Amino acid sequence: MSRRTCVGAAVAAVLSADAPVPIIDIHQHTPYSTRTPEELVRHQQTMGVAKTVLLPAGRAYSLAVGIGGNEAALALARRYPGQYYFFANELPDIPETKATLEKYLKLGAIGIGEQKFHVACDGPAMQLVASVAQEFNVPVLMHFEHGAYNLEYERFPNLLKRFPKVNFIGHAQTFWANIDQGHIQSILYPRTRVTPGGWTDRWLADYPNFYGDLSAGSGLNALQRDEEHAREFLKRHQDKLLYGSDCNDRMGRGGGCSGWQQMEMIRKLAPDRGVQRKIFHDNAARIMRLS
Numbered sequence: 001m002s003r004r005t006c007v008g009a010a011v012a013a014v015l016s017a018d019a020p021v022p023i024i025d026i027h028q029h030t031p032y033s034t035r036t037p038e039e040l041v042r043h044q045q046t047m048g049v050a051k052t053v054l055l056p057a058g059r060a061y062s063l064a065v066g067i068g069g070n071e072a073a074l075a076l077a078r079r080y081p082g083q084y085y086f087f088a089n090e091l092p093d094i095p096e097t098k099a100t101l102e103k104y105l106k107l108g109a110i111g112i113g114e115q116k117f118h119v120a121c122d123g124p125a126m127q128l129v130a131s132v133a134q135e136f137n138v139p140v141l142m143h144f145e146h147g148a149y150n151l152e153y154e155r156f157p158n159l160l161k162r163f164p165k166v167n168f169i170g171h172a173q174t175f176w177a178n179i180d181q182g183h184i185q186s187i188l189y190p191r192t193r194v195t196p197g198g199w200t201d202r203w204l205a206d207y208p209n210f211y212g213d214l215s216a217g218s219g220l221n222a223l224q225r226d227e228e229h230a231r232e233f234l235k236r237h238q239d240k241l242l243y244g245s246d247c248n249d250r251m252g253r254g255g256g257c258s259g260w261q262q263m264e265m266i267r268k269l270a271p272d273r274g275v276q277r278k279i280f281h282d283n284a285a286r287i288m289r290l291s
Contacts (some may be wrong), residue, residue: 001009010277021051021277022151024284025259027114027141027171027215027244027278029067030076037076041252045258047245048253049280051290052084056139058091058100063242070104071245077108085290087111092125098132105136110288111189113141114171121150122158130163139167141213144174146185153185154199158229169242171213176222181231189221194229196249201233211287213238214266214279215244220258223265231269238275242284 025044030037044052052169054073068288075088088104090097090214092115101112112133117126121144144150160168173188183190203210211217223230235243243266245259253260263280270276284290 008117008189020048021273021280022052022265023048023243023280024051024053024288024290025097025145025171025245026053026284026288027051027071027246028052028054028244029056029211029248030072031066032248033066035248035250037072040076042162043247043250043252043257044143047257049245050083053110053284054084056087056088056089058089058156060115065244070100070109073102074109075291085110086290087113089113089115093117093119099126099164101129101132102136104202105132105138109138110290113169114143115140116143116145116149116153116172118149120152121157122155122162126150126159127162128213130159130166130168133166134163137165138269139169139211142175143169143172143174144170146174146188146227150174152166154218157203160203160210164209167211169211169213169287170200171215171244171246173218173221174220175212179222179229189198189218191221191225194226194233194277196232201237202251204237208228210240210285213244213246213260214241215246215259217222220262220265223262223269227269230265230283231271234269234273234275234279238270238278239283241279241288 011165019069030040056070056073077084077086086109088101088109090100117211144153177190178198178200181195183198247257247259249257251257266279
């Protein structure tokens with residue numbers, strides 16, 4: 001290799017290192033509360049998101065926060081190919097579950113979720129959802145909230161072991177509160193310092209098919225409540241964590257946008273740009289097969 005070629009390669013490496021990390025946002029909705037699809041597009045542009053994954057509600061249920069269904073997510077993804085992608089979703093315990101999920105997976109959905117329903121997290125309904133995900137080789141994103149959605153979190157390893165080829169992505173209050181070994185399940189947004197070794201912390205380490213979605217106030221709280229622990233947590237689970245926003249504001253910046261705040265916390269606490277790139281891009285690109 002000539003001296004000129006060596007210098008050129010070195011310059012290219014420096015420029016590549018300084019280049020912005022492309023961001024995949026794995027958790028958005030449209031419409032969301034009163035925010036329109038057009039306002040979402042502007043929101044994501046403001047945040048600098050390169051690719052957005054839309055999580056629809058089921059056919060008969062809006063996930064309690066005014067979220068659009070499969071058709072709304074499909075429509076926006078088709079308007080912006082290469083920028084917007086979508087999951088399929090349906091209530092897991094109705095006769096139409098399997099047919100609805102299969103319909104939208106065949107139309108191009110790249111996952112299933114957000115599963116946010118009042119069922120046992122390892123019961124027959126979620127086993128059905130997991131079997132469809134296994135057939136189509138797509139991940140499942142689950143909202144864990146004590147007493148409300150995907151119940152009995154302590155039993156979740158049963159599903160992880162039963163479907164080892166399915167990647168499950170954990171999200172929401174009970175998922176994130178259980179990074180703490182001493183967590184009391186009725187507390188959804190704990191503020192105390194964290195003792196490592198809670199269920200979520202252990203399962204992310206123990207199960208290759210378990211991942212974490214950093215979105216929403218629950219993910220943000222997990223980093224803000226104990227920054228010393230958060231630095232080590234991001235380092236420890238750098239191959240298992242995915243950036244998501246799940247915010248319904250219109251601005252895409254500032255204190256009113258939890259997605260923007262989460263970006264700032266990751267940039268602040270991640271040990272280096274390599275870890276940032278995994279969380280913002282590489283992990284999602286790998287398990288969702290996005291380039």
